[in-house]
Amino acid sequence: MLELLIDPEPFELEAEILGGPAFAGLTLAERKAVAITSTLETGEAGGFFGLSSNFDGKGLSFGLVNWNIGSGSLQPLLRDFYRAFPARWAAAFGPDAARFKAVLDPKDDAAKVRQLKFVIDEANTRVMSKRHKKLVWVIKEPWAAYFRRLANDPELQKIQVRYVHGILLRAKQFCDQLGLRSERAFCFMFDACSSHGQWWNAVKDRQSILDTKLAFQRIRHGGSLPERAILTAVAETLSETSRPKYRQRVLDRKLWFLTGKLPDQEGRETKLRAIPLTDEPFTISTVAPVGGYDPMIDISIMTSFAKGARTHSDLASEAFYLRHPERKRAPIRASESAAKREWTKLRTRATQLFPKLGEHELDDELEAGSVMNVLKSLITGGQRDPSKLASDAFYALHPERSGKPIDAKREPGAVKEWKALRAQAVQALPVEPPRLLEKEESALGTTYYFAINLGIPKIKPMTAVFVPHGYRHGPTVDLMLYLHGHTGPTPIKSYFRREDAPVRQRVAASKKNIILVAPSLGMRSESGVLVEKGGLDRFLGLVLAGLGVARGANPTLRHLILAAHSGGGTHMATLAVRESRAAVQNVRACWGFDCFYNPLLDPPKWLTWARRYPDRTLTGWYHASQPETVTAIVSENLPNIRLRRSRHPNHWTSIGDETTGLIDRAAFLEPR
Structure with a gap:
């Protein structure tokens, strides 16, 4: 003790x-x-005159509790002072008062990066320390004198105490x-x-x-x-x-x-x-702040957010059980009017604390302030790779790291933030027609290979769009999105040449007016930003933009079929349950070819999807190596889940055996 x-x-x-x-x-x-x-x-x-240099990467720290520029905690205090007492501000900062105020005025994230750079460049310098025998950061003149004058101002002292x-x-x-x-x-x-x-x-x-x-x-x-x-x-x-x-x-x-x-x-x-x-x-x-809220409501909601709740309803529920451990997570009954009122109050407060969370938000909402301005600034500079955008934005928002790589094992919080940034980067990128890498003509039809970057390491960005011979072009289009299984670092062009993966051949053999879309995935079917928030909608937008350039007019997506083989199946399930525009409005069916291998992830996703969309059907084939997953998926006997054993005991044969028949039996597709 x-x-x-x-x-x-x-x-x-x-x-x-x-x-x-x-x-x-x-x-x-x-x-x-x-x-x-x-x-x-x-x-x-x-x-009041606490003043620290850039030794910690924060640029400049000042005041009773060392508010700093790097985290953005000092700027609001300084803004309050110069707005209320402009003459005192001018007296403190002399000839640099107007320039410093102009730097501090903007409040977006990109401005915070500029403000940090300003104080590092203008107010800091490095000198040799006799004690430490190395270069150390110090605040240089006249900035040290400016902040000494500021600290002695009684009005600024009152503002510090107010904060x-x-x-x-x-x-x-x-x-x-x-x-x-x-x-x-x-x-x-x-x-x-x-x-x-x-x-x-x-x-x-x-x-x-x-x-x-x-x-x-x-x-x-x-x-x-x-x-x-x-x-x-x-x-x-x-x-x-x-x-x-x-x-x-x-x-x-x-x-x-x-x-x-x-x-x-x-x-x-x-x-x-x-x-x-x-x-x-x-x-x-x-x-407590005005508004009638118990301060513990805010802390319980924030704690719920820290525990992983990501919708307003989930935040309210988790906060409710944190406040009432004696319930042992027992559901609120219809007769419990007081409990229902408290839950509603918690949910209302959650919407105020996290206004950007949607009812089906699955990713982190970042800390106060939007990173979109940072991302848009990087995009304006010419960057289009979502992963590089995420990295550039991450280090812009965390200058204290000095470019230090994220340790995936020891920094799970940083990994989550980076992934959330990449998801936002996908949404921020403009939908511009992708670059056409190659156009391949054959007796089957025309295949366009577009450079659509999904942010998958070691994989050349390439998406195949196959238009079968005899296809009738119109203002709308029906697409079949195919996700391949585990393979080497093979581009989709090489995958299509496999004799045991005759996807194009079976689409061409059908009698329906449909276009095949197939992106190059990772060696273990990694799908990158495709399966992240906003990824599917953006990807399909790029595909349609590419078709528009190739054919002379942008079509509108009508129906979408999700299809997958092997390791692509779990990602197909993720896309199906995502609350994206395409998943909600356009998906009509999901087809699985020997792709039900994940007993933990696949069953809950497919059961959720089937219950949510009773008018849509999951049709699939499997062989003996998938009994646990398949048994769980069919456990509720839902009529729109139809899984059956493959006709041949081979991992690849169901693609060739079943694809054409599936397309031709799809009544929602028009004839070619």
Whole structure:
């Protein structure tokens, strides 16, 4: 057990802690919290002139709790000051006042990147440190003098304290969530929110890590947890999810609240002894924002988001059960009017906190602010590869990484963010006619090979569009989208030449007016952005644009058939259940050729799809190696799921045996 080394006796000079006029109205616990964090950040209790350089990649940090340019936390404070007190702003920044204001005015993500670059270029320099024997970042003149003048302005000091109020409230919400009541815990949580962000538990998988640690502590302590065990778990979670070179410093800083020891920082440790912490209950003056919402509603919804809920209804449900663990996730009954009202209130608040989430949103909504401006800026510069756009945007939004690659095993949060960026990149890219790589004429018909980039590593972007001989062109078009199975790094052109994959031959042999579309997938049928949010609609838009250039007029998609062989089957199921425009409005049937191999993913997706669209049919063939998956898919005896054993015990034969018949029996297709 960690020992208490901070004197718990009443401090006779408590009234003197942050006694200046800017701090008037704060309770003792609030003043202690601000004094401790400002000492840790700036070296002075209530140090309005905390000023740090670009040593951490944030460009410039300033104020009581080191708000910074890199994360965007300092800009709103500065904007409030120069809008309310333009003359004082001009006095502080002198000849650079107008220029600095012009840089700070824009609020989009691309502007934040420019603002970071500005303070690095204009306000920072690197000098040789005699102590460390290396180059270090420092704030250069006249910018250091500008910020000293700014820090001494009493109106700016009041604004800083006003911004601190929001962090104090957030600390109180965390205390309520974790059952913490002491002054010590409140000051700890204020420091956590100041140094790691007010939603620190919603990033880097911190909530799941913390839940695991708390569960272990409950076993260790036999149920209820002492505050010190909870705070230790939070300290370890924050440390383990920080950048490696800062982990020990983060742990030492957070454990100071429990031990009073701050290794390698004797000066600050000495100053902190003048701010005694107690285990008495804390009180705060900060009130919740107007609107009638219990602050715990927001924290429960944010925690639900951190746990993975991605629709407004799911956020409300998860938050409801977090607030009512005694229910043990029992469903809300129709007679429980109070529970129904609470759930509705939670859902309403979820729509306010996350206005961009749709009812079927499956991907992460990124933190406050849209990244679309960053993506559009990169697109304007000529980039069209979704994966490269995602990477460029990721590093633009995270300049502190200095281009450091994402570690897929150790940084799952960064991986999720990168994938969400790639999905947004797909939506941001303009639908322009793809480049025609080759036009191939044969007795079967015409095959166009278009360069459509799905962001699949090591695979040359190539999509085949086969128009059979005798096809009747019109204002609308019916497409069969075919996803091939596992193969080597083989482009679709080579795949079509396989004797055991006669897809084009069987489409040409049919009597219906349909066009075959087949993209090159990965070696294990990786589908890249095709299966991500917005991917199918964008892909089909590019196909139609390519056909428009090739044939002289852009057709409109009427009917869509999804078809797959082998490893392409799971991706076909993903496309089918996606709430994309094409999946909802255009898909009429799904055809599977020996492609039901995933017993975990395939059954729930196909059962969901079949129940959602009773007027559409899944028809497929399988052989002896897929009994578990097939049994699960047909378990509910849904009439629109029709799976049967292949006529020949061969992995490829169902393509040749069944494709033509399927097309000709599709009554919704017109004759050729």
